[in-house]
Each structure stands twice: as structure tokens, then as C-alpha cells.
Amino acid sequence: MLDHIDKVFAATPSARSDVEIYQMWEIFKAVNARVKAGGKVISLLAGEPTLPPPQAAIAAAQAALSSGKPLGYTEALGIPALRDGIAQLYRRRHGLDIPTSRVAVTVGTSAGLMLAFLAAFSAGDTVAVVEPSYPAYRGTLKAIDLIPYRLTTDASTGYRVTAEMIAALPAHVKGVVVASPANPTGTMLSGAELRAIYATCRQRGLWLIVDELYHGVTYDQPAETVLAAGDDAIVINGFSKYWGMTGWRLGWLVLPERLVSRIEALHGSLQISAPTLSQIAGVAALEADAELVPRVAAYKRNRDALLAMLPRCGITRFAPPDGAFYLYIDIGDFTDDSVAFCKRMLEETGVVAAPGVDFNTADGQRYIRFSFCMDAAIIDAAIERLEPWFRSLNLRTAAG
């Protein structure tokens, strides 16, 4: 009997569950402590639009709830109206004919990522991840026994990954994860760059996974999709950012034909289907450009206000974002510990940003990320506090 109990208590967590904990949680703790102590916080931390989902999405969800229908599971690949609507989106935005059969609706982009990795790679495969990037790429790969290979980019090339960099990857790499526009840099790849990357991946027999979640949130020109280059890339996307529907957990994949039945089976086993209410709301949200386009204009205004502030603060090393709603800045003149820097900034100004270390394991300690998807008044209040603070830091640094 005791023997049995010992064995139970001796059980240990799996190696694959040993994923890195985001340092951002440390900052959240500091934010909560400040709020609890009665302090104010101006948060440029999270990449969550603060406006509600489009009116039409809310109305559709309300109607579905009042209908008394059970809102049970849907087909594993999603309700036909949503899959069709997503296929239509590619026609509208990019003039592309994507067959509905290649669209799979997922539980947010996050689940889409995991399904794509599961369908494309076998345990133990190595997958290149462009850095700096969204930290969950690494965590998701690790959680399913895949090995991330860091493909580091820097400010000198505007954090762009090139076809040449992919061509030079070691032979054992099986795939590449790219985002455009990217989190945390806002860097967007041109159609020509995407085509070159696509061609290199095809030549080398690499899976190419492109995270297009920030499509729609672009400033000077619209985003190009890798699907224009051919049918063989895996695209992940979702309703969290342009549509501002983070908590609805709704995303999609556009797949090469040969992966569709694999994803259908995996989805059926792992999640059954994406949330039905969210799928119904998603169909309506796809028609809400009139409400959403002005939001992007507001993000642009926020971006420009922050970009104008940085040189006034003596900060010159940053790449102006083409899309997404983040600004990734080099604060290496002030610190080599971005977590400590964010805590100090919070303490001394009440403004909170994300530490770069989550996005770039190589030199993220010299970066922070501002998110600017909030109300303009919040951005202006942040600038009012940050500008004199950064200037005083410059003086202190200059004084040695």
C-alpha cells in the first residue's frame, strides 16, 4: 500500500511541460501590487484592443443566445458560413480564390499554431523561429516535443528575415515560422520578400508557417499574404487583433490540401470545434470593416505620437512599425536588464511596458515593447510621463 503511494508521489512533471514562463508575468505582479497600494498605472503592456468587438458581432451573438438553440459542437473545421466568409476575405483583400475546403476554424490563433505544428512536424523535429517574435511559438514547439531554432534578426535590417537567411539554415531544420506584420516589432514583409521566402522553403523542402494575425492592422500599405505566392504555405490568422475579439478565442488556418484531413482529425481529437457562439459572431464580424478601419487610423495616430516622442527622449534605435500595434525599442543605453527596467519605469512613472526578454532570448534584455492599441488619451498620458523621465535618465547616464 505505502509502496503504491510513494510511486504516486514520485511521479514528476514531463520534460516538455518545462516551457519558459513569460517575464511579463513579473511585470503584471508589479502592476497588481501598485494598484493594490492605491497607485495609478498607465498600461502599454498588453496587445489587447480596448474597444469592444464590432456591433454586428455582438448582435449576432445576442440573437444566437436568445434563439434558445443549443449552440452545440460544430463540424471540426468550422461552420460553413464562417469558412466561406474567411475564403471571401482573401478575395476581397487580396484578389485570391482560396477554396473554402482549405480553411479550418480554430480556437484562436494559438490553437491554430499548435495544430499546424502537430500536422507538419514529427516529435524531435527542429523548427526555425524568427526572433524577436511572439514567445508562444517557442513554448508551443517545446510543449509538443519540437525543438526551436533561433533565427535572429536585428534593427540593422528592420528585423526582416530574408530568403538568404532561410537558405543558410542547417540541414536538420524542418520548417520556419515567420510573422508579418510581426509582434513585437511591427515589421511587415513585402510580397516580393514573402515570395522569395516561399520559394526557398519549397526548394529546401521546409514547411513555411506564416502568422498573419495582424493583417488589417497596417499603416502605410496593406499586408500581403504568403498565399499569393502559392498553395503550399500554412497561414494562421484570427479575430483577436483587427477585430478586437481576443477573449472569443476564434482563429483560422489556411492549409495546403494535403494537411486538411490531418487538421480535421487533430481538431476533432484535441478541441472538437471552435466555440460555436464565437463562430456565429465571427461571420458577422467579417462584414464590419466600416467600424474597424477607423480603429486602425487611431492606432496609427498613437504610433506616430510615440514615434515622435522617442527622438525627443534621445532614443534613436528602433524600427518604425509597418503594422501590428507595437513599438520595440532598444534601451541598451540605460540597462542590460529589461525586466528591472520595466519595473523601475512603472515605479517612477506609473507607465508599464513589456520587457524584451520574452521576445528575444539572445538580447531581449536591452529592449522593451510598448503596445499602442489603447485609447489615444492613455497614449498621451503615457507620453507626458515618459518623456521627462527618459530625458532625466539620459542626463544621469551622461553624468556617468
Ligand SMILES: Cc1ncc(COP(=O)(O)O)c(C=O)c1O
Ligand atoms: C503574433 C501573434 N500570434 C498569435 C497570437 C495569439 O493570438 P490568439 O488570441 O489568436 O490566440 C498573438 C497574441 O498576442 C500574437 O501576437
